[in-house]
Structure formats: C-alpha cells, structure tokens
Amino acid sequence: MLNNSDFMKSGISGLDQILRGGLPRNRMYAIYGYSGSGKTTLAIQFLMEGARCGERCLYIGTSETETEIHDLARSHGWSLAGVDVRHRSMSFDQELEPGPSQTMLHPAEIELPRTMESLVNDIKELNPLRVVIDSLSEIRLLAREKAWYQRQLMTIKRFLAGRECTVLLTDMVDEPNSVLKTIVHGIIELRRTESTYGPDRRQLRIEKLRAHDYISGYHDYKIETGGLRVFPRLAAAEYRQSYEAETASSGIPELDRLLGGGLDCGSSTLLVGAAGTGKSSVATQFTVAAAQRGEKALVYCFDERLPSFIKRANGLGMDIDRYLRNKRIVVRTIDPAELTAGEFSHKVAESVVADEVRIVVIDSLNGYAYALPDERFLSVHLHELSSFLGERGIVTLMTLARQYGQYGGIGGSTFEISYVADVVMDFRFFERGGEIRKAVSVYKRRSGSHEYIIRELSMDSGGLHVGPALRSFADVTASVMRYTGENFTES
16 A cells, blocks of 8 residues: 555646545656647646655656757746756658668667667666656657667666656657557546637546556646646545535525425525526525525626626625625636636635535526537536535535527427436516516425425515415416416415
C-alpha cells in the first residue's frame, strides 16, 4: 500500500485529485495529445512543482528550443528557476556523406544513437528526480523504422530502471499497439474537441495507471494564463456526509401544502413551464425562506443577469438586497458559451463544500444545456450533480423552460430529465374572463404524498400567492381548457 511520500504531486490540483494523491514515484509515464492540447504546459507544471519542493528537475526538448520554453513560461507568469532546460535537436538529413572507407548510412544509424546518448548523459550529469522528454515524435521521425524507434524506447527504459527518477514522455500519436503503452507505468490522454460555437472543449483521462486507484472517465480541463485547470468528474459517493432528515419550507403555507409539507433535504426539484409562468420566482422564494432561517443559498443564473434578478425579487417584496449584502443568498451569473458542464459541476461542488450551502438553484437547465458539447449527455451530468448535492443534504431546485402553444398547449422539451428529479412541479398559463393567469401543480414526489390538485398562482408587490383549486375548470393541463361553471366540493 502506497503512502503520501510515495507520490509526486503534478502541480495541478484537479489532476492530483483524479490521481488520488499524485503519480507514484520512480516510474515512466506517457502524455498523449495532439498539438495544442497542453502536453508541454502540463509537463512544465509537473517540473515546477518539483522545483518548489526542492527537487532537481530536467526538461529535455526535442522540438521546442530553450528560448521557446522560457517564452512559454513567461506567458503564464512563471519562473523556471530550479528547472534545467536542455534542447536536443534532431537531424533529418536524408543521408550522411560517406567517408573514404564508409558506405552510405541511414541517419537513424548515426544520429539516433547520438541523440539518445545525449539524453542519457543529461540525466547522468544532473541526476534529477523529475525528467520531461518533450517529445518522442521527433525521435520517431528520425528513426523512421518502427523497430529502431522501439529499440530506443527500450534503451531509455533499461537506463532508468532502478534510478530514483520520475519521467514524463510526451507524444502526439496514440498508436493502438505502441510499445510505449506497454513499457510505461501510466498513460494520460489529452483531447481537444472543436465546438460549432464558443471555445474548444478539452478533456483528459487516465488510460492506464498500474497498481494505483484513480477516478476513471473523461474530465474537463482548461488552458488559461497560469496553466492547466482540471475539473474532476463528480463522484457523489466520495462526498457523502450525514445530515438530518428535515423539510425546507417555502415560507408560503399554501405552497408547502401543495408539496406535501415542503421540500426534503437532499432532494432535487424540477420546476417545468413556459417562460413567464413563475418558475424562477418560486425558486427564489425558497432561497429567501432559507435566508430567513439563517441558511445559505446559492443561485446560478444562466438566462438572467443580476440586475434583472434583483429587480424581479424586489418587485415581489422579497427584500433581496438585504440577503445579498449579508451573503445569505449568493447569485452567480453564468455564460454557458464559456463554460463546460464539467467545469460548472466542479464550481458548484467547490462552493457547496466551502460555504456550507443548504439550497442550490439552477436557473435554467436550458442554459445549462448549452454548456454541453453533446446534449445527449445532459441527463448524465445532471444525475451526477444532483446525486452529489443529495449526498450533502442540499435542497436543489432546477428550472426548465418548456415550449408551449398559445397559452395552453403542451410542447415537448428537447430533452427528458424529469426522472432525475425527486419532485416535479408544473407551471402553466390559463385564461379566465379574458385574462391570462397562472396555475401550479405537483405531479411527482418520491418521498411521500402531495396534493393532486391544480391551484392558481399569482404575484404582486406583496409576494407570491397560491390560491384555491381550479375546480370550475376542466382540462387545465390539456391544449384547450374549458370552464364548466360547476361547483365542486373540496375532497
């Protein structure tokens, strides 16, 4: 069983979390990725972490010159003090001129052994604890023949065997039957996906790591000033904690009765309806009620800017400014074009753990969906996020704008995620006496009973009001509602 001293930190906190502590020491690792995926940036961060810990570190570049590497470091605001940078150029001459007693030779027979000898001598001279060879692509091109290339890899492997040295080897090509995959202790793959709109999406995964546990799957990451930022995929079970089985009130008795008493801690609620039916206002009401109880609430707005949020809440008499000032309610506006779903989940997790938040609102899932390169995986991301929040005992509210016909007709949303939620509230318009009005109902609550009636929802400067059942109307949930004029008694 490895302990903390057996690991080397990568210098990237999110990657170390995925690796459950870091890379096992004194091993060789391959970093695969096409141009622009961040291989060199990751490798330099690995070396800088070693220098920070007082370890001798060596960077050997076969494509980037020493000047280019220092320029890259400066672009991130880094100093490479403590990191030795060497450049070993590759010669790609077609032929070497034969001497008087020399036959025509392939460059691999002369230049490749010289290059490998230089690499070995650099490591012998400095005796570093961390080494980066960036990259193997030039060595492969110089070798030309696969057998020659594989022979040089085995030379490096044999030389490093038994040395107290951890090595990262970068390469552009991930060959299915590469000998490199066999001889290295672990493999990190970096991927870049071009988006039809917005920035490129980047993901990494640990393809292989011998005798050590790690978080599998693809994890989002970004390259920004300061280096790689990795956002580990949420694993809800790792955040499990005990909490009291309480019920969160909305502060409106009629709304709580409709929900069967309120919302259970650790539950997720989906508020579905057309734009303007009151979804965001009801979600905000729950955050205000939480703030009045002395709890913290976190609101992520994908569709609404902060001034609009404040104006709407104050217009309903919620005195939202007071709770924003004392930070009982924190509102964060999100630009979905600049954020991946993995990064968003990571931000939510960080805030929830650090600030002991009790209620989280995501408004809306339509905006959240734009953060995904492939909408088909929306329900998977939501399931992971809601499971994490549920394990922390947090009340989660998510709004979803559903397309309607003229006031009443139901139109399907572009994705089906209602099965993820523990509670589903339905919001819709109806017409009465020539006026457009709102209705609210609950048609799902996993943890218990709830009212199976449709009530009118109204709003004014005094707040939200949940009225009596719409018993004089039939087919409220259908495309055409009918006024029956009959008097029904309460059941």
